Amino acid sequence: MKDQHLRIATRKSPLALWQANHVADQLRRQHPGLKVSLLEMTTAGDRFLDGPLSAAGGKGLFIKELEQSLIDGRADMAVHSMKDVTIDLPDGLAISVLLRREDPRDALVAPPGTTLAGLPAGARVGTSSLRRQSQLRGLRPDIEVTDLRGNVGTRLAKLDRGEYDAIMLAAAGVKRLELSDRVSEYIAADTMLPAVGQGVIGVETRRNDPVVTSLIESLNDPGAEICLAAERAISRRLYGGCMLPIAGHAVLDADQIHVQGLVARVDGSEILRASHSGPAADAEPVGLAVADDLLAQGADRILAELVDDVAR
Ligand SMILES: NCc1[nH]cc(CCC(=O)O)c1CC(=O)O
DSSP states (O other): OTTOEEEEEEESSHHHHHHHHHHHHHHHHHSTTOEEEEEEEOOHHHHTOSSOHHHHOSSOTTTHHHHHHHHTTSOSEEEEEGGGOOSSOOTTEEEEEEOOOOOOSEEEESSTTOOTTTSOTTOEEEOOOHHHHHHHHHHOTTSEEEOOOSOHHHHHHHHHTTSOSEEEEEHHHHHHTTOGGGEEEEEOTTTSOOOTTTTOEEEEEETTOHHHHHHHGGGOOHHHHHHHHHHHHHHHHHTOOTTSSEEEEEEEETTEEEEEEEEEOTTSSOEEEEEEEEEGGGHHHHHHHHHHHHHHTTHHHHHHHHHHHHHO
């Protein structure tokens, strides 16, 4: 381990830095003497922080530059929120490690005592995620759901300035940044189905780099790996990332996996749901069954309309 140096590519947002440092700390603990440093980068997603993210176009907005640094050899691994990771990766790269999942739920961030059910009609709720927007509108057609971009700190500042009555954030990010005291309600996953990969940190590496792979493989969580195989199978079949109103969530119960999926119209007027269970060893086929069920209900029509809207 002597004189070995691992470089971790990361975005500069406080949440991204927390995640990269979390991986770095675990690596240093497991490999005393190993030198680990961060390569902090700006991605296209960080540069388009105004305006709706869906208009910035393209998938992988938050990861492409990090991946390029792996391809160029400027970094040895890139740490991502799996929610932001595309299904197809550049040739030669792989997600080689998934960390144990943090809370996968969405959280309502608002003054204490505020609940989704208790918000008054007309309340303004901010979120830029089409997945959250569509489900919110389905649950509460009488509230006003509006766009909200920026990193977690920026979004909280907009709430505090009174631009919104409540905002929605991933519980995982809020907890990692020790902001749980801002959460007024954790929304059950059955009520607001989380994004594929939400709450899971993934480490991307070069496939032909056995030294790096062997240094990090002990961080892998087999449970997260099984759940993400099922969830990402849904995205793969529906061609959707976290930019589309698609949700997918898997939970393990002993040797069984339960997988739920959802595709919705952004206005909440139509919400398709599917759920299937099976042996954990069949995680991927169970996820595909969920996607096929959604397609049979018309998911492709909803998603095609949306892609037309964005292109227009
Ligand atoms: N799209 C941004 C993003 N990507 C991952 C997380 C949260 C952390 C996670 O899901 O692991 C967030 C912020 C949010 O949705 O509030």
